Amino acid sequence: MVSEERAAYEGRSRQRRDRIVELHRQGLKGYEIARELSVSTGLVSIRLKEARSAGVDLTPYAADGEGDEQNKAEAPASDVGRDERVGGSTR
Numbered sequence: 001m002v003s004e005e006r007a008a009y010e011g012r013s014r015q016r017r018d019r020i021v022e023l024h025r026q027g028l029k030g031y032e033i034a035r036e037l038s039v040s041t042g043l044v045s046i047r048l049k050e051a052r053s054a055g056v057d058l059t060p061y062a063a064d065g066e067g068d069e070q071n072k073a074e075a076p077a078s079d080v081g082r083d084e085r086v087g088g089s090t091r
Contacts, residue, residue, distance in 0.1 A: 020047045027060050 016037065022031045030048070034041040052056060 017047050017051070020044055021051050021056060021058065024048060025061050027063075038039055 004067055016039070019037060022037060024030075028036070030041050030044045033044045037044075048058065
């Protein structure tokens, strides 16, 4: 039996790690990630722990529509209607 090349193994491992992190950030639970990737829940837990230790951002993505109000509040005012705010007229 010939073992696979180390580079090929590490490449697949890296892809799996990235996918675990991505699914976690999408809001899936560990057991759901394990089922999706056909791996053990222990492997998912270990990879997420390693990612945290390495400083990888594991913050879940905001759900559709969530955070829009906060983003609007932080966004600079557009020039649309600007003249109306300073007393001028756009009509």
